[in-house]
Amino acid sequence: MTEPLLRLSGVTKVYAKDGAEVAALAGVDLDIDRGEYVALTGPSGSGKSTLMHLLGCLDRPTAGSYRLAGAEVATLSPDELAAQRRKIGFVFQSFHLLPGATAQANAALPLRYAGVPPHERQDRAAAMLARVGLGERLRHLPRELSGGQQQRVAIARALIAAPELLLADEPTGNLDSRSGTEILALLEELWREGRTLVVVTHDDRLAARARRVIRMLDGRIVADERR
Amino acid sequence: MISLANAWAEVTEPCREAWAVRRRLLPVVLGICFGTLGLSVLLAFGDGFAAAMDQALQRAGDAMLRWSGGVTSRAHGGQPAGRALPLLPADLERVAAAREVVAASPDAQINGRVIADVDERSANPLISAVGADWAFIRGVDLETGGRFFSRTDEQERRRVAVIGATLARQLYGTADVVGRTLRVFDAPFQIVGVLSPRAQMMQYGGDDALKVLVPFATAQAIRGLRTCGYVLTRLRDPANSSVAVTALRALLAARNGFAPDDLAAVRVVDHAAQAGQIRGIVLGTRWFLAILGVLGLLVAALSVANMMFVLVEERVPEIGLRLALGATPAQIRRRQLLETVAVVLLGGGIGLLLAALLLAALGQLPLPADARNYLGTPALAPATAALIASLLGLAAAFAGRYPAARAAAVMPVEALRHD
Numbered sequence A: 001m002t003e004p005l006l007r008l009s010g011v012t013k014v015y016a017k018d019g020a021e022v023a024a025l026a027g028v029d030l031d032i033d034r035g036e037y038v039a040l041t042g043p044s045g046s047g048k049s050t051l052m053h054l055l056g057c058l059d060r061p062t063a064g065s066y067r068l069a070g071a072e073v074a075t076l077s078p079d080e081l082a083a084q085r086r087k088i089g090f091v092f093q094s095f096h097l098l099p100g101a102t103a104q105a106n107a108a109l110p111l112r113y114a115g116v117p118p119h120e121r122q123d124r125a126a127a128m129l130a131r132v133g134l135g136e137r138l139r140h141l142p143r144e145l146s147g148g149q150q151q152r153v154a155i156a157r158a159l160i161a162a163p164e165l166l167l168a169d170e171p172t173g174n175l176d177s178r179s180g181t182e183i184l185a186l187l188e189e190l191w192r193e194g195r196t197l198v199v200v201t202h203d204d205r206l207a208a209r210a211r212r213v214i215r216m217l218d219g220r221i222v223a224d225e226r227r
Numbered sequence B: 001m002i003s004l005a006n007a008w009a010e011v012t013e014p015c016r017e018a019w020a021v022r023r024r025l026l027p028v029v030l031g032i033c034f035g036t037l038g039l040s041v042l043l044a045f046g047d048g049f050a051a052a053m054d055q056a057l058q059r060a061g062d063a064m065l066r067w068s069g070g071v072t073s074r075a076h077g078g079q080p081a082g083r084a085l086p087l088l089p090a091d092l093e094r095v096a097a098a099r100e101v102v103a104a105s106p107d108a109q110i111n112g113r114v115i116a117d118v119d120e121r122s123a124n125p126l127i128s129a130v131g132a133d134w135a136f137i138r139g140v141d142l143e144t145g146g147r148f149f150s151r152t153d154e155q156e157r158r159r160v161a162v163i164g165a166t167l168a169r170q171l172y173g174t175a176d177v178v179g180r181t182l183r184v185f186d187a188p189f190q191i192v193g194v195l196s197p198r199a200q201m202m203q204y205g206g207d208d209a210l211k212v213l214v215p216f217a218t219a220q221a222i223r224g225l226r227t228c229g230y231v232l233t234r235l236r237d238p239a240n241s242s243v244a245v246t247a248l249r250a251l252l253a254a255r256n257g258f259a260p261d262d263l264a265a266v267r268v269v270d271h272a273a274q275a276g277q278i279r280g281i282v283l284g285t286r287w288f289l290a291i292l293g294v295l296g297l298l299v300a301a302l303s304v305a306n307m308m309f310v311l312v313e314e315r316v317p318e319i320g321l322r323l324a325l326g327a328t329p330a331q332i333r334r335r336q337l338l339e340t341v342a343v344v345l346l347g348g349g350i351g352l353l354l355a356a357l358l359l360a361a362l363g364q365l366p367l368p369a370d371a372r373n374y375l376g377t378p379a380l381a382p383a384t385a386a387l388i389a390s391l392l393g394l395a396a397a398f399a400g401r402y403p404a405a406r407a408a409a410v411m412p413v414e415a416l417r418h419d
């Protein structure tokens, strides 16, 4: 049997907070296969974001092993780590767009680091923004866009380099419910094209759309249901 | 084509980002600019001063020993102490033939009255009776249009004279002097040259610019001179002047029958050694100026490093985001380094330009000739500019390295703290 896309074993993450140690993750074992659609739920502070950051190679675990596509992440060189991040599309809860850059430039940013020539970056960013419904907003700055539109730019940015793995941390948390549903529909469309999708959400109604729902509490996985 | 476009973007994008924080970078650019300006002006003054001193020392006879007769301080070889020993033409011949000496000249100084052929103007200068090699030994040059007297002038005891520039102006005003007749020792002498009026150190018998020089042989014929006055020698190896002094003293001792270690019997002023000491002081001064300037530049570089650290800290979220989107730490480091280098080189370039302008303006200032003679004309020598440029490069590397390393060490998750 081949190894799953993601494999966490005994992963912990401990933060020092006001002198005391807080275990944001207290021993997580988790496998996710290629092409899965996973919803990650749990109360605030249960460690969902911490887990997502580890999955996205944006942070290091305190202990335990994380294997991504067969490679132990802790042993990767800085350049190999950067190459792994380029294969992951991360949608952050609070967008994280560059305030001084247009929608098009924001969406195109990952292509710069993927070594794509500038004119091709612009074309691909325009096409991706059109796909998320922002074809008319290429030259707008983030502050000239609504929250839902900003999140679409962030999704376009996450998708532009055609990543195998999509990680979305409460992508609808800052949006009204209609925009939230639209955004989720967009992510599901991309999942149907063959990508692996992990979405963090508080909303049970949205979680119910996933094929697998993982519930966290106090840094542990307390339920893992497949449908 | 593609890599060219990428390279272009690698340059233009940081420029745009730097432009966005121009208010923060401006003081840094100014700091480096003024640091460079200060260092450049200091070094340029050092260069100009050293060059001027070097010239003044050359015209002081920086390879010269100046001998004069003395009185024996003790008995030696059957001769009593207290014997006066003026230097005679025979002494001059012995010294001139020595291995250590490339040229020798007498210099007998006589106070006398001279009268110009214009308005009967007269003066009472020091009249020096010297040999044809005097100008070479002393290291002086002549104003254009004139010449020093020659061996033929000496052999034929011609009545020719060379006069100092200041005396020439006193006697003749602005008129041409060469070819005119000057009465010396109540006889008509033709002026063949004027000593150029530049700065001179280690004078003896007064300023050369106020002297009248005539051939020793001519003065001998008219005035019946018996002694040489001074004997000037130009050394083959001025760096080892003390060895030459000992050897020549032994020569004179043997001829005159005094003890070679009787220092009062014949006296010597070692211009070569004094010039070496003064050059040492000038060199020390230049090092002092250079160290001051480099310290100033170091302070500027530290302030650049500090400001760059602040900027990197402010950019941590943005840098974390870029890393999250796939930038390599090496790309982040290079970009940050490029910014520092650009800031330093911009400031340094403006500083060098301002220094060149300031020095050019100083060159136009109507300074007294004496000040200019000794201070020189400060100017940025290409070697000095190259030195400053490489110091700036060092400062940039030094100031850029650590902030860039900090930028490259950002964890992407630091971008997401406020989630």
Ligand SMILES: Nc1ncnc2c1ncn2[C@@H]1O[C@H](COP(=O)(O)OP(=O)(O)O)[C@@H](O)[C@H]1O
Pocket (backbone or CB within 6 Å): A015, A016, A017, A022, A023, A024, A042, A043, A044, A045, A046, A047, A048, A049, A050, A051
């Ligand atoms: N950078 C940090 N420093 C200290 N504590 C942190 C940090 N990030 C998260 N935590 C703590 O770790 C726990 C889990 O946080 P998080 O993963 O953000 O939870 P969730 O996303 O489920 O709300 C919380 O108690 C939180 O306070």
Ligand SMILES: [Mg+2]
Pocket (backbone or CB within 6 Å): A048, A049, A050, B419
């Ligand atoms: Mg969270």
